[in-house]
Amino acid sequence: MAISFDNALGIHQHAVEARVKRAEVLANNLANADTPGFKARDVDFQAMMQRAQESVSGFQMETTDDAHMDVSASGAEGELLYRVPYQPSVDGNTVNTQQEQARFMRNAMDFQASFQFLNSKFSGLTKAIKGE
Amino acid sequence: MSLGSIFDIAGSGMTAQSLRLNTTASNIANAETASSSTEETYRARKPVFAAVQQSLLNPGQEGFPMAGDPAQGAGVRVEGIVESQAELQMRYEPQHPAANEDGYVYYPNVNVAEEMADMMSSSRSFQMNVDVMNTAKSMMQRILTLGQQ
Numbered sequence: 001m002a003i004s005f006d007n008a009l010g011i012h013q014h015a016v017e018a019r020v021k022r023a024e025v026l027a028n029n030l031a032n033a034d035t036p037g038f039k040a041r042d043v044d045f046q047a048m049m050q051r052a053q054e055s056v057s058g059f060q061m062e063t064t065d066d067a068h069m070d071v072s073a074s075g076a077e078g079e080l081l082y083r084v085p086y087q088p089s090v091d092g093n094t095v096n097t098q099q100e101q102a103r104f105m106r107n108a109m110d111f112q113a114s115f116q117f118l119n120s121k122f123s124g125l126t127k128a129i130k131g132e
Numbered sequence: 133m134s135l136g137s138i139f140d141i142a143g144s145g146m147t148a149q150s151l152r153l154n155t156t157a158s159n160i161a162n163a164e165t166a167s168s169s170t171e172e173t174y175r176a177r178k179p180v181f182a183a184v185q186q187s188l189l190n191p192g193q194e195g196f197p198m199a200g201d202p203a204q205g206a207g208v209r210v211e212g213i214v215e216s217q218a219e220l221q222m223r224y225e226p227q228h229p230a231a232n233e234d235g236y237v238y239y240p241n242v243n244v245a246e247e248m249a250d251m252m253s254s255s256r257s258f259q260m261n262v263d264v265m266n267t268a269k270s271m272m273q274r275i276l277t278l279g280q281q
Contacts, residue, residue, distance in 0.1 A: 030261065031144055112274065
């Protein structure tokens with residue numbers, strides 16, 4: 001019986017990937033905190049996880065032709081949305097620095113949590129292989 | 133999409149903010165640089181920031197359906213530096229070596245209070261980008277320990 005890493009790791013690998021993606025988007029918001037006209041963005045984490053869940057559970061589109069796009073491969077690709085600003089600014093920038101920084105930190109924490117889950121999956125597998 | 137691009141994004145932010153700090157330093161240093169004509173007088177310099185789009189960074193991947201969202205940004209860049217068009221200060225100082233025939237000298241249109249506020253703002257933004265980079269670094273280090281006991 002072969003070990004399927006995809007089945008063993010479950011949703012957590014997609015969660016880590018989604019957290020990295022979100023960290024990138026939030027870092028870009030913070031880098032552009034002083035750029036006139038810049039609109040803050042964020043990813044829809046729930047939609048990303050939902051899509052990842054679908055690809056994990058096995059209900060996915062089948063590719064029967066080379067020209068078909070592999071939709072499941074982009075399981076953690078989420079739609080980029082624009083943030084609704086709390087207050088308007090003269091230069092059209094919608095980045096609220098403090099909030100973005102808080103979100104970035106929170107995202108890093110959630111990343112650690114997902115990573116911990118993923119790591120314990122691996123140590124579980126190791127224990128199973130060693131027969132401990 | 134990777135943690136590595138966060139380093140590029142935060143790095144671009146730090147570059148832009150340090151350039152902004154550079155112009156602020158230049159403005160404050162030249163706040164009292166008098167001259168005898170309006171053309172020669174130093175004018176306050178301000179950088180113009182613009183967001184970088186990812187498709188500009190890797191043009192090879194453009195049009196490839198799964199190569200990430202091209203609408204997603206990839207940092208900030210300095211589009212240019214503009215000189216302030218605010219009015220110069222004209223002062224009556226007949227003893228000044230650079231005074232013109234009427235006894236007037238021109239002083240730069242640098243607002244020192246504004247420059248100080250700009251300085252605080254840019255150093256805070258720089259710090260923020262450093263924090264982002266540090267967090268990305270610890271995330272990456274954590275990923276490297278995946279599967280270790």
